Amino acid sequence: MSRGVGPKVSRRLCSKPREESPVQPRGRPVLRVPGHKPTEWEKKCLLWAGHFKKPEDIPEIVSIDAIRTAQTTLRVKFSYVMIALTIMGCIAMVIRGKQAVKRHESLTSINMEKKAQWKEEATQSASAKP
Numbered sequence: 001m002s003r004g005v006g007p008k009v010s011r012r013l014c015s016k017p018r019e020e021s022p023v024q025p026r027g028r029p030v031l032r033v034p035g036h037k038p039t040e041w042e043k044k045c046l047l048w049a050g051h052f053k054k055p056e057d058i059p060e061i062v063s064i065d066a067i068r069t070a071q072t073t074l075r076v077k078f079s080y081v082m083i084a085l086t087i088m089g090c091i092a093m094v095i096r097g098k099q100a101v102k103r104h105e106s107l108t109s110i111n112m113e114k115k116a117q118w119k120e121e122a123t124q125s126a127s128a129k130p
Contacts (some may be wrong), residue, residue, distance in 0.1 A: 034063045036061065036063070037060065038062050038067060042062075043055060043058050045067065045071050045074055046066070046070045049067060049073040050073075051069075
C-alpha cells in the first residue's frame, strides 16, 4: 500500500464514497399510502380510459399508478384527436382554396376591391364636406 492511504480508500477515479444510510430527497415526501380515494373527475378518467366499465365497478380505494395511467391514456387519446382535427382542418382549407381559385378569387383581388371601395368612400365624403 502507498504511504498515507488508509485501507478503505479506493484508488479508482470514478468511485463515489459509500454512504451508510441513503438520504431521502427533501423535495417530495415519501408516499406511504398504498391507495387513493378517487375524486369524481378521477373516476371519469378511469371510465373513459377503459379501466372500468361502469362507475359502480370502481373500488373505494384505487392505486395512484392506476389513476396516473388512466390520465396518461386520456392525454394520448386527446392528442390523437387534436392531430386528426388539425389534419382535417388543413384538408378543408386546401379544398376551399381550390374552390376559390375556380371562382377567380384571391386575397390580392379581395384587397384591391376593398381599397378601391375605401378610396371611393373617401372621395365621396371629401366632396360632401365643403
